Each structure stands twice: as structure tokens, then as C-alpha cells.
Amino acid sequence: MRFQEGIDAQPAVLAASAKAVQDALPRLAPPDPGSVVALVGIGASEHVARSVAPVWRDLGLRAFAVPASELLEAGPVADVYVGISESGRSAETVAALRQVTVRRVGVTNFVDSVLAEVVDELLPMESGPDSPVYTTGYSATLQTMGLLGEHWSGTTSDWSALPGLAERVIAEAKPVVESVAERFDRARIIDVVGSGASNATAGEGALLLREAARAHTAAHETYNYLHGPMEPVDDSCACIVVGDDREVRLARELSGLGCQTLLVTRRSDVEPDEALTVLTLPEPPSALAGTVLEILPLQLLGWSLAARRGLRADGFRYEQDDIKLDGR
Template identity: 70%
Template sequence: MRFPDGIDAQPEVLRTSAAAVREALQRIPPIAEDAVVALVGIGASEHVARSAAPTWRALGIRAFALSATELLDADRPVADVVVAMSESGRSTETVTALERTTGRRIAITNFPDSPLGALVDEVIALDSGPDSPVYTTGYTATIQAIGLLGEHWAGARADWSALPDLAAQVIASARPAVEAVAERFDRARIIDVVGSGASITTVGEGALLLREAARALTAAHETHNYLHGPMEPLDPSVCCVVVGAGREVRLAREVSALGCTTLLVTTDDIDADENLVPIRLPEPPSPLARTVLEILPLQLLGWSLASRRGLRADGFRYEQDDIKLGSR
């Protein structure tokens, strides 16, 4: 699937995948009230884990996130339950990490018959169909699945049914704002992507996809850490994507006042100015649902920059033969 097609396919894929995940959850037993849960992944899946863990903790689940690489040398139990995410089910580090863990193991993957699926005790199949080389459908379907799993275990019931329509709305409404800043982002020396809380997945994945799709030089920052020094190189040659509300709104105004073209992705109603272009998101049912909407403008920006640079975003220049099982 081509990258722009993957962007546009997400509303319908979210709808299809939600039905498949809800069916799978009927076969997923509860966890013990005091169980410790590790959320594990690499790349885009690790970004999802970083946001899912605090969201789950807010629901009362004792969850924490780990990069799969942190478990490659594991020699003792790290959690009672390990939830591993890999769209392909073939990520070498994630499969190896699960081989070294004990306890209950669950996989969220688009390929139940993959090496990861064969290794675990339970599988939640995404049923998200084909994905683009720069992840689109698989990424947002994974966020939705991890959100639904957390609510399933916590006994919470947010209404995710409107998410596909909200995603379609954001894709349509964000295009003009993205195109309004694309030329300036194309000239940027570096693009800083900044956010906090659940939006940290959007920050990490947004910076990653801009590198993958448009070969842009990017940096990902947590908002409050960004205030402690990383802002020092800012000048008009730097562009910023700021994601969130509250402190992020103030930050967006501050960096735009420094001459940095700034795209603000927020649920707040913010006025634009010369260097500040806001994209207002609708209110979603949960923090993780919000991150599904947040990534869509960054995907559009990635494709706009790639197109301006004559890039198809249909593969990678520096493919590695040891990061996916069976790729050699």
C-alpha cells in the first residue's frame, strides 16, 4: 500500500479492526488485581507502549513500558503479564525478548501465524489489512487495540465507535493547514516534535515518520524536558510541531514568537498568527484515541514533504536484514 493511500484508508481500517479486536477480547481472561504488566515493542510499537502504560495506570492497571531491547539479556521475570506489540509479528527484537520472558504472554499483531503469534499464550489479531512501508493503518490500529485491551481489563467502557468518523474529519480538515506550512517545513534545518503525556507516542512516531517518509532531520522531545535546555538552538531555520494543550499551547506561542514556523496540534481553540498554524482536533473518548487523531496531521505533513522532495515513501534506502525474522 502506498503511503498516501494508507493515510486515507485509516478510518475504515479502524472500524474493521475495532470489530476484530472486540471479538478477540471476549477470549482474553482478566488479570489479577495486583498483576504487573509490561508493554513491549520496538520502533513504532515501542512508541505506542510509552503512551499506553501511563494511560493504563490511570485506569488502575500496574503497567510500565519497555523497549524490546531491554529484555534481550533478561535472566529473571520482569512482570506477571507481558503484552508485546508488533504489526508484522516478525520484529526480531520483540520475538527474542518474548523468548526470554516468563509469565503470561500476549501478542497484538496483524499476523496471528507469525513467529510472535506462535510464541505467546494469547493473540489479539488486528485484522488491519495491508500497511504502507511508513506505517499508517497498522500503527493507528495498534493504538486502538491497546486502548481497548486496557479498558477490557480495567472494566472501563469508553465509546470508541465515533473514532473512524473523527479520523476522517481530521484528515479532511488538516490538509489545508498542513499545506499552508509545508513549504517552510521543507526548508527547515531541523524539525522539533514536542509533546507530553499520552501524546508522547505522537511525538516519537511523528519524528520517526518524517524521517522515513521525507528524510527530514527531526528530533523528538517531551515538553517539560524541552524547557530545560533543548530549546537553545532555536532560530527561524527550525520548524516545530507541538502536540497537546495547556503548557504545549504556551510553548507553541513562545517558539513561534522566536520565528520558528510552528504547527500546533491541539484540542484547544487557538488563533493562528504569522508563524503559528493550529490544527484543532475534536474531543475523543480517551487519551489513546486522541493520539490516533494526533498522528494524522503529521502523516499528511510527511507525505507533503516527501512529494515536494520527489520521494515516493514506498521503501527504505537502508534496509537492514536482521530486524525482521525471515527477511534474509
């Protein structure tokens, strides 16, 4: 699947994957009360884990994110480990979970993957084919983790609304993205900023812009960004700010510096200006559903920049031979 096809396929994939996940959830008993849950991943899956952890804590689960590479060097840190890998072949995640001796749950798209062999329980996403720069697998992973967290915490959101909202966002974001693409293409660096559940959007957004368009990017947590990292910003930079709180003021400040800024927000009271473009998202049914909607305009921007640069976004120049395992 090509990158552009993956973007447009997400509404249908989200609907199909949600049904498969909801059918499988009854087999996964909640952790014992007070259990500490480690969310383990690398790359895009690590970005997912960083957003899932605070959302799950808000639901009453004692969850935190730990990079698979860090867990390789750590002793026991949790009572339950959730390994996240769309392919099920991420070498670091598999190796980290292989050394764990307590309950291990795997979240993957492939039931015959190496990850499936090392965990005690499996939650299959059944999200189908994905593009080399993740689209369908990434958004389906966010949805799966949202559904799992609600199942384990005994809460419920209307996830059936998400595919329709995703379709709407893709349609509404395309002209907005095209209106800023030329200016972002000229930027010497693109900062992507967000906090809380939007941490995943900042991390994955910066990653996919590097992968798809080979853009120079950096990902920042909102409040950390205020403590020095924004010092190099000027009118040669561009910035994507994702959020509804301090992010709105930040977006205005950045545009005031002449930095071309795209604010992705649910706020409808923010006025654009010469350097500030505002993309207003619909209200999501849950926090993690919101992160699915947030990534869609960034995917569209990645594709637009890639096309402008004559790139197909269909693979990587620098393939590594030790990050994916055989087995499926």
C-alpha cells in the first residue's frame, strides 16, 4: 500500500479493526488492582505508548511508557507488560519481552509474528496492509490501545463515531494542508509540538515528515519547548502545534516571530493571521480517538511535501538489518 492510499484507507480500516479488537477484548482480563502496567514499544509504537500512558492513568490504571531499548537494560519494573508492535517483528520489543517473567500482552497486526510467540496473551488488531511510512497501522494501534484501556478500566466511549470523524478530517484538512505546504517546504526545520495525549502526535508527526519527505524535524513536549528549545525559531522555520491549552498561546507567539505555524486544535475561537493557519478538529469521543484525528493532517502534509520533492514515500534509503525479525 502506498502512503497516500494508506491515508485515505484509514476510516474503513478503523471500522474493521475496532470490530476485531472488541471481539477479542473479553479474553483479556483486567490487571489485578494496583498492578503497574508497562507499555513497551519502539519507533512509532513508542510514540503511541507515551500518549497512552497518561490517558490510561486518567482511567485509573497505573500505566507508564518505557522504550523497549531501555527495558533491555532494566530489571523488573512492572507487574504487567503490554508490548506494542504493528508488525510484531520489532527486534528490541521482542527481546525486551522475552526476558520478562510476569504477564505479557502483545498488541500486533500479525497473529503469526515473533511477538506472538513470546507473550502470554495476544490482542490482534487485524488492520490489514500498511504503507512503509505507517498510516493504517499507526491509527489502528492508537484505537486498539484506547479500547484496551477502557476495557481494563471499565469505562466506555463511542468509538463507532471515529471512522466518520476521520473521513471528515481528511476531507477538511486537505485544502488547509495544501495552503501551507509551499511555506513548510521552504522551512529549514519543522518543529512539532504537543503535550499529554498529543505527545504521540508530536513524536509520530516529526517522524513521518522525516520518513516521507526527508524533512528536518524535531518533536517537543509543549512545556519543555518553552524552556529553551524554541530559541532558534525565526522566519526560516515552520512549526506544527497540536493542542487546545498552552499550545494556542504558543502558536500565536511563534507566528509573531514570523514562523509559519499550523495550529491543530479543537478550539474554534482562534483567529488565523499571516503566519498562523488554524485547523479546527471535531470533538472526539475520547482522548486517544483525538490523537487519531490529530495525526491525519500531518500525514497529509507529509505526502504533500514528499510529492513536491519528487519522493514516493514508499520505502527507506537507510534500511537496517537488525531492527526487524523474521518469523511471519
